[in-house]
Structure formats: structure tokens, C-alpha cells
Amino acid sequence: MRHERGLDRNGRVSVSVTIDGKTLYLPAYATVAAALAVANGVLGTRTSVSGERRTALCGMGVCQECRVSIDGRMHVLACQTICRDGMTIETDTERAR
């Protein structure tokens, strides 16, 4: 079902972001961490220095495990960033390391 741009199925304001090229709709004020979980489920969003898959741990901007690239800027913390309409998020493991 396609969402009318700007409104979710309940008629509430939503935002559209892309994660690794895939478009998603999130409710207004959802974090990028939420968008990643909607897109990936409970799977890694970055790769550690020894090759382990990792994702958000502390949820509050301390652990730095939720780093992703947003609109071309690297090392942005997903848990402390609110989704903006049109935001481009990349979890490319080489660039988001």
C-alpha cells in the first residue's frame, strides 16, 4: 500500500528516508536508529575493527556503535538523530566504520 506522501496510514505526519537506497516511511520524530531497526530488524548496521557486525547498544549517544553516514556525512550517531524528510542514510560497512 502506498502512503500518501507526508501522511502515514493513520493520517499522521510521516517522513520518508532512504536507507542504503531503500525508501522507508517513519512517523515524525522517529530517530534514525528506529529507521535502521525498521529496515534491518535486529541486525548489524556497522562492522567493527575485527569484522564483527554491530548496532546500537546504549541508545543515548555514548557507545558510538550506531554510527552511520547521513546525507554524505560520516560517523553520525543514529540514536541521537531525528529522521528528516528526504534524508539519505547509508550503513555501507566500509564507509560507516
Add this chain to the structure above:
Amino acid sequence: MTMPHFDVVVIGAGPAGLAAARAAALSGARIALVDDNPRAGGQVWRQGPERDAAKPLHDALKELDTQADLTFFFSTRVIAAAPAKTLLLESSDHGGVYLSYGRLILCTGARERLLPCRGWTLPGVTGAGGLQALIKGGVPVSGQRIVIAGSGPLLIAALATARDAGARVLAVVEQAPRSAVARFGVSLAATPSKLWQAARLTRGFFGVPYWTDSVVREVSGNGRVEAVTIARGTREMTLACDRVALGYGLVPNLTLAQALGCAVGEGGIVVDDLQRTSVGDVLAAGECTGIGGAELATSEGAIAGYVASEESVPAPLVQERARWRRFAARVERGFALGEAARAWPAPDTLLCRCEDVPFGEVAAHDSWRDAKLHTRCGMGACQGRICGTAAQTLLGWDMATPRPPLAPTRIETLLAAGAHAQHLDCPL
């Protein structure tokens, strides 16, 4: 780089910081309120999608809205403290800015104590407060099987948030002994509002096992959490699950205070009865001065705000603070970490997640400094905030005084700051 001046700068827009700003605003002071999150509320009043602001937050923001001279700096971190009461900040959207203060109030709050166990790096393992924060930000958990473990009343709060979001919480695993938790439960009678809060949080408790004297031994799975092994006394059991929310209490955020040279003690930043630190014109309030919950943070923040703006402190606030300090002491007694929680993980378990350093390699050294120099633990992105805290708990090591930059910073911020600093004659 411009340098605005504020009469009072408050670092942290959680309960303490908001209370401080409200109190200081009454005198007409020019105030700046800085927070690294995109919205006010701190942890306990964290805002999110499809969720109304908690009433105290709503009231605080409404009142502050009517104050003419308040500037919010959201998504902004303090990078360095500079001479002559100046701070270098970096905003996610607007880059670097210096500001100067007449008085500084530190309300930097707390973070969770996250202790390593086999499998703790798997996607799906979060803190307990961490899970709560992620859910509040919109992470879906409906239908997911979750085990909540570690220690403290925060586990119950996380349980409530998870259940409200449709998760299937399989168990709450508390390391404290049953007798200590029971005694704490009885003591809630002294703080009726907390008793009421506990009743509200636990009304969905029925059916969810709450195991005391129990710890998580291991998390397992292929690329993500699939099961958790729990030690209950001498028994062990393994539960299939989707997430493990694991947090062993809270520790104060001291980085900025230490960089400023404030004296810190066992529990947090050392403050006097007027919430003043050991550094002139620097005050502190809330969890960063000692873990005690939102009510204590609010009363301490208000006191700091009055003092910073040179207004007299209302006596009822002082009494309120004393009451909540007694509550805080009871929490600490009830949930002190026992032997099982402090047990060393297997040596190949990672301690430093940023540089992937195993616990055994770190523990082979005598001090944090030696371990850091030889293994790189604590040198990664989190700068020891996760692994250093664990090393303090498991190995008893003191941490070093932090040096700037106090948070990951863009080079353009440092370059602009450097050029400006030549005018300030400050070493950055």
C-alpha cells in the same frame, strides 16, 4: 567564530537542567541550555514519535517558552573548556561555536554501566535504559521476545516501556539478592509517589518472572541475539529470545566536570549545599552529582538555578532535596553489585568494543593507563565511556582525567577554534 555571552549556561536539558533553567530564568538572566540530544527531556523524559511529552517536561518547556532570554543549543556537544569561562561547542547542524558564561551549571546526567559477557557485542544486546531509549525513539519491538537483566529499578521501567510497545518480556533478571530487593520494596512506603509509580509500572508485571540473585552469563546467536544463558544461584538456564537488555545501574557523566578541574568523589561531582563545585562559578546538579532519580535531579537543579542567578533558595526545595537523597541512598543499598555481577568474563570476551580488545589482554596490566598504551582499549570512538566504566567495576582501576576534544569533533571546528583561540590566548 562569534562568541556570545550568557549569564548562565546549563549543560544538559534533562530534569536537572530544565529545573535549573526555570529557576535562573525567574531573575531575568540570559540563559543558554545545551544538550547533545535533538530534543529536551534527557533520558527519563525522552521524547519520541507518537508519544506526548511527560507532564513535568511539558510544564517545564511551556514555562521556559515564556522566557524571553533563553537560547537552546540542541544536538550540541561541549568539545573543550577554555580559559576565562569559555566553552567550545559543536552543533551537529551549525558547526563550532564558542560561548562564555557568568555561571556554568553542569547537569550532564548519567549513563548505564554496561558489563561484558560472552556474546554482549551481538546485535540485539542493548542496555536496559538503552532499550527504553531506543523504543521511545521509535524502534519497533512488538512481538519480540526480550530478557531484561542487570540491576536496579531501571529494569522495571524498561519492562514497562517494552511491554507497552508490545514486546514479550520473558524474564527480568536482577543480580541483587531477594532480601535486599524486598527491603527496598518495603522502604518505598517512605516515598508514596515512588510507591505509586512502582504500582503503575508493575501492574503489567503479573506473569513476567522477576528473578533475583541471577545474572546473564552468556548471549548467543549467529550475527544477532538468538538465546541468553542465565545463572540463577547455582542453576543455569538458556532462553531463546530476540533481544537482551542488559544494564547494571547508572554512573554519572563526569567528563566535562573533570576537564574543568572539578573535584569528583565516589558518587559523582562533589558539590556543597548550594550545588557549587570546587571550581568557582561552576555548579552541578542531578545524576552527575550522584545517582538519585528525576525528583532529586529536579530539586537539585532548581537550587543550582537560584544560586547561579543569585536568588535565595526556597526552604521547601532544600527539604525536598534531603528527602530524595534519602531515597537515593536506599536505591544504592538495595541494588549494590554483588560478586556474581562483578565476576570476570572469559578472557577472550571483548572489553573494548571500539578497538576490539579482549578482556584478558586488558586485565594483564596493572592500570588503565598501561592497558590503554599497550592494547588501545579506551582509545576508540567512545573514549572509554563503556569499557573504562567496566574496567573500573571489574578491575578497580581509576580512570585518567579526560583531555580535549571531549567528544568526536569535526576538523573544521578545531581549525576555526584554533584561529579564534589565538585571540583568546588559549592552548587548544
